[in-house]
Amino acid sequence: xxxxxxxxxxxxxxxxxxxxxxxxxxxxxxxxxxxxxxxxxxxxxxxxxxxxxxxxxxxxxxxxxxxxxxxxxxxxxxxxxxxxxxxxxxxxxxxxxxxxxx
Numbered sequence: 001x002x003x004x005x006x007x008x009x010x011x012x013x014x015x016x017x018x019x020x021x022x023x024x025x026x027x028x029x030x031x032x033x034x035x036x037x038x039x040x041x042x043x044x045x046x047x048x049x050x051x052x053x054x055x056x057x058x059x060x061x062x063x064x065x066x067x068x069x070x071x072x073x074x075x076x077x078x079x080x081x082x083x084x085x086x087x088x089x090x091x092x093x094x095x096x097x098x099x100x101x102x
Contacts, residue, residue: 015078026055027062034078036085041068 005011016035021028030042043062047055063069074081 013079013083015082017078024062024065025058027058029062029066032078034082036082037078040074040078041066041071 002011002014018033020031022031023029026046028044028046030044032040032042034040043059045055045059045062060069063071
């Protein structure tokens with residue numbers, strides 16, 4: 001599939017990463033180890049109709065539990081960071097009570 005897309009649209013590069021997935025209540029926690037960049041944490045909350053406030057509260061509580069409350073969000077894609085060779089500090093976790101997807 002990648003070669004079909006590259007032939008049709010062009011390619012600016014590729015990203016090699018290893019992802020580990022955890023769950024805390026309705027929050028999915030993705031830990032990515034990206035070649036050439038380091039470690040990243042991505043949080044995603046399930047958000048049903050009319051529950052945006054609850055989803056945001058769950059995300060903030062999870063950030064706090066992981067020791068990421070004062071962390072900075074990185075809006076760029078991995079390929080953009082790689083192309084600019086942006087150094088990123090390794091992620092540190094102090095989290096408790098998380099369940100790993102098997």
